[in-house]
Amino acid sequence: MTTDNNTLLEVRHLKKYFPIKGGVFQSTIGNVKAVDDVSFTVKRGEVLGLVGESGCGKSTTGRTVLNLIKPTSGEVLYNGVNIYDLSRSEMNKYRTKMQIVFQDPYSSLNPRLPIYEIIGEAMLEHHIVSNKEEMMNKVFDLMSKCGLFPEQAGRYPHQFSGGQRQRICIARALAVDPEFVVCDEAVSALDVSIQSQIINLLKELQEDMGLTYLFISHDLSVVKFISDSVAVMYLGEIVEMGSKDQIFNNFVHPYTEALLSAAPSFDPRKRNNANRIILQGDLPSPANPPAGCRFHTRCPFATERCAVEVPEIREIEPGHSVRCLYAEERAAKRAAQ
């Protein structure tokens, strides 16, 4: 992996362990390996979708990448600069370039601030605007860009519906002219008809402003719609990564296959599909992941080797990486079909 001009963000061997405290002296008795050696790159102007089930570490990855939580080890290169080496004041400058939109628009807006202050606060703080008048103009501009009525700028969050609040969160993220936005389940809490409005808005803004997204979601159909490339996570590790087409049409890892076939089809005539894989069992605890391949306890194709050997993630074709002992064989089998 080399950093070229096209790469906006490069994550190298990122690890985030959360200690488990216990015993009389509250010493560390173990670690929850929320993110365990994750590496990926995001190209400028692209959308990388990060999918996985709850507890797989996708949100922790998003937050660690933004330095909202300190990593255990690893590097995040933003435009070639390792953001973990930056001093506090230098990091503050980078904060304007990297923003986040959270899942729940109810808990992520301060109920005591009017909308113009929620959106405008960071502009003044980061000296993007020099006075209040300029700020208000920019707030109005952003509000109309995000599908809100500028005349409602004096209202408070409780006067808005869920979808409108998510628009406010997006406007707030864009207030500091970022290049990179992490969307952490940004549409998951919304109603179906509102969800599609917000997805369209995110896509429009991305194209108009040349934004780069890390789009975290558990919803495969949403990820498929919005992403250019996709990374699939399982128990803190990336198990498969590639372009949208590689992941959705030429997937190799058994977990990707299972995830895709578990998602209910939209066509009632396609139900009772015999090829459908229904995974047995639950997600193992990330505090005590299985030995060998982490997926082997639920994998329908697991062999004895899988319980012992730890698979490395490796490229099986340009831009397509898989973490499975049998990746090459499975890819060849798929190609033969």
Place this chain on the structure above:
Amino acid sequence: MTETNTNKPLLEVKHLKTYFHSRNSTVKAVDDVSFEVYQGETLGIVGESGCGKSITCMSIGRLVECPPGRYEGGEIILDGEEILSMPDAKLRDIRGNKLAYIFQEPMTSLNPVFKIGYQIEEVLMLHRGMNKEEAHQAAIQALDRVRIPNPERVVNDYPFALSGGMRQRVMIAMALACSPKLLVADEPTTALDVTIQAQVLDLMNELKKEIDTSILFITHDLSVIAEMADRVMVMYAGKVVELADVNTIFERPLHPYTRGLIESRPDMSTSGTRLNVIPGNVPDLSDLPEGCSFSPRCAFCCDKCRAGVPELVEVEPNHWVRCYRPGGEDLDN
């Protein structure tokens, strides 16, 4: 499933109205809703938050808290007995016995301070008159039936010891303990992960065949409806807007709202640059627009829609639509 339609319905809901009164407004959460559930079928109710789908299903077991809620009218006939006018003692006998519920969040439905086994045994001792030992054995069987590994051990666990998917299985085991005639499942898989959701849906389908229960399946997720339902009822702002069998709903939806819902969802097979959207927001039930509630968001809205409320009409056999212009047709047709 079509042959089941000729049978007598197991559940008949006629003109049900459940309103919520507060000091300065009345929320018509369920406004004149009628439908039937036949023996052995799954009726899916789909709609967005606040459309009245959950209140409809809670009204069936008279579970709506009154006040602030009030049943303003209508009848609910389950297996020949009217629920709304029934004395409480009789109703207690029906709940859990003929009629069982599964809710969205299994952790809030299970009592955290009692063992799993005890919570299932309680149902069996109350409704089936079993003694402690019989009930214990039956509880183990019930857990085994929902494919919980090591049921002998799990009966002695507390709910916190189980994962979300396992807890939902326990809820299903408890709901099915007395082989109810009607199982009401209110968003049973919404809180679960995709792979766990697939397990639970699969299990529900298998069990439905085994014990021949009818299911009323409530969800906001159209793809789950496509997976589970025989017939589908779409609700919007407290009213039924479309009712038809599942293939018809997905292939020939006639209400603009149903069409919007189906088209706005990014399907696994769609690609393109924009999704079709339904503009606007879900209306506030205490402040509904004049005329058809959907008219402000509807692409086919005309003067007639703004003036009057359309009736639910059978536009073709077994396909009911509440719209003046089903399928966007011209008014003079």
